[in-house]
Amino acid sequence: MWAKIKRASVENELLYLFLHSPVAMVATLIAVLCIAGALLAPWLAPSNPYDLASFDLMDSMVPPAWADNGDERFALGTDDQGRDLLSAILYGTRLSLMVGVFSVAFAAVLGVSIGLMAGYIGGRFDTIMMRIADIQLSLPAILTALLIDGVARGILPQQRHDELMLIVLTVAIGLSLWVNFARTARASTFVERNKEYVQAAEIMGMHPLRIMLVQILPNIMGPILVILTVDLAVAILLEATLSYLGVGVPPNQPSLGTLIRIGTEYLFSGDWWIVLFPSATLITLIISVNVLGDFLRDALNPRLR
Template sequence: MSAYMERMRGFLASDLVYSFKKSKMTVVAAVLTLIFVVGAFGAPFLAPHNPYDLNSLSLMDALLPPAWIEGGNWSYPLGTDNQGRDILSTIMYGTRLSLIVGMCSVLLAMVIGIMLGLISGYFGGMIDNIIMRIADVQLTFPAILVALLVDGVIKAAAKGTSDNLAMAAVVFAIGLSFWVQYARTVRGSTLIERGKEYVMAARVLGLSAPLIMWRHLLRNIMTPVLVIGTINLALAIIAEATLSFLGVGIPSTQPSLGTLIRTGNDYLFSGEWWITLFPAAVLGVLVLSVNLLGDWLRDALNPRLK
């Protein structure tokens, strides 16, 4: 216990914690991100209503305005949509879905990029040329276009897919469109690290290349990868929202923030502005908060700025 307390005190006195406390904007972004995460993953317990419970929905409550506007009801603080679902509850559940898709997409992109980057940087030669030329080709296309293409191919190949498989297709499409940045960063770091003494010593000891990459190289190249992952989380959430808004992302039976914005867009000019405004505001603030945390982490872990 004492050793744990010593490590905790050392962490709290570190430069990383000091830089975090010093930046008020970062603290605000962290608090907002925490609120969104708690509200999203605690939705089954914190949400006023369950938007997936069809027995509790009533079309008589459809298109109710926010509670502070005439005709509103405090049972639905932010109003209801065209099906009578509580906007606040759908936002909480939708944010959870957007975060899950974003985190899974980033994790998939990170795994693919790290693996290919390590192989490319460690072995070099023809393998390096092939992997990097594939990466160069993908960089010529916008990430959202690659995601649209991959998502369309998967759904066309598996017609009549279930909602879970459709969500997996979105995760795979977004993850496959973001791996290049990880691969190029890891490759550059591996090219530097592979010539150092500890790698040479591991080779002399007879360790295999996969073991050297996993046990020795990986731990020394993770800092820039974590920074990229934090920033790409915001990009993945936007990509999912874009796909869902275009109608090729998450199915409407499992509404994410993008699906909620698309649904509300049909009623925007008829006066029911709250259906699209509140989900759009949550999406914007969430992405901005995650981006600010990513920018702070990049600066805090950059040795040149210390």
Template sequence: MLSYWRRIRIENELLYLFLHNRVAQVAAVIATVAIFGAFFAPLIASTNPHDLASFDILDSFLPPAWTEDGDTRFLIGTDDQGRDLLSAILYGTRLSLLVGLSSVAFAAVLGTSLGLAAGYLGGRFDAVVMRIADVQLSLPAILTALLVDGVARGILPREQHEDLLLIVLTIAIGLSLWVNFARVARASTFVERNKEYVQAAEIMGQHPVRIMLVAILPNILGPLMVIGTIDLAVAILLEATLSFLGVGVPADQPSLGTLIRIGTEYIFSGEWWIVIFPSMTLILMIISVNILGDFFRTVLNPRLR
């Protein structure tokens, strides 16, 4: 009952602070537009950039429609293959969000599980998990993702690379982000495990797994949600970086990173729109997610207000 009223109070406080925070409102609008455009990309986009029959190479390098040589069929121009750039950005945002959300979900499940167990069980298990986390923290996230991606490509048969590419990319990014969830879950579990409701569950003879999942986990979800929001922006940026480096999604299924990599090859020849619009989309999306993550962190931690 107490947790129910506590949740109601937090929800009301969240709504009040959101309605009085213009920056968070703008960020929410941008994030909503990006998610809406990505989800309904097949309905909004004029062409399918993944279908070679839907575009013509003769339409390549057309500038935005409002310029002198622009074509009204292509609002923000076309790329080097004649694809409608707006359609490519919609589908690219969809792919980037899919990889970002999937990798954060994987990292959250893995990191939270290990953090919960380490914080509740303690002892050698806690020491081993935290030493692994310390080692990974010494490596940049992009290096960890590149390492996992390279190992997976070496193990998997060559003919399965294309089919399993998104799965490998998701796991690679997820394995580079689980540490944040594990450390936050462990620290929060340390605090919760000494409280009366956990001790009562132990006296009643409940299984440790049930205590961790039913009793402790719901009370530590707040900080984990903040970490998830912030890491979503990191995951999207990691995917874009990997695709920019040529080890992400293939060019025939472009994400925002792939579109930016293609655009940089032509920026000095005058086709500025190929790199500018995907870059602006990526920047706005990352900034809006980061602002929302910071807003949630402020709401859930009164000391930061």
């Protein structure tokens, strides 16, 4: 069957390159494992970290199962509140991925629409949008996210805020990432809009919206797809950073960032496992997504082929 896939894929450049790149295949495998683990957390995890009754303070700071004093109930040990670390990581990855995917999707939709319009319409609209992008770019992503989070805290009452925390976080991260999409989409649109097929559509009297969405958009998807993967890693990292700083997800919901924050407090007292395992998960996830993004960039760039 493998041979059959290979033969069929000779037609498909991307699949062919993929099947000949062990690095990309390993990265995909790891990413898929991470995502599957995150999605299936409720069924895979030994305990539910959201259920306060399921853990006991007596079990706090238990080292991993194979270490001295380890407990076989907790494969990767427990944290300061007696939560099973493996379960917390599985649920945490789920949260981190969710925030990452939604914020990147938000950034992509916003950025690509602005970029397409700026590139196609040009003129004053383009100038204004790109100046806004410049301003956005001069603010560090974390600062943008902190600002939005701070504003949200100011406006919303405490309880509402905790409920809406995830949405606020997604919007905050999305807003700090849209510029990348907008710039790339605009630059590619500039190239495409001068091609003769766009002129042909204009001569026929096609509606500008249709020209942008049906004619140009499919032709600029290549570079955007690449940014999508790279920025997914950035978004996950940003979420971890914000949670680490304590302005991200609420502390009773474990994300990779909050786990690492809790872990660092105990790092110097020799309780290394709390910080190590969430960090390792985060690094593996981000490297695999980044490698995938790099692979896509090379595979979709005809000049590097």
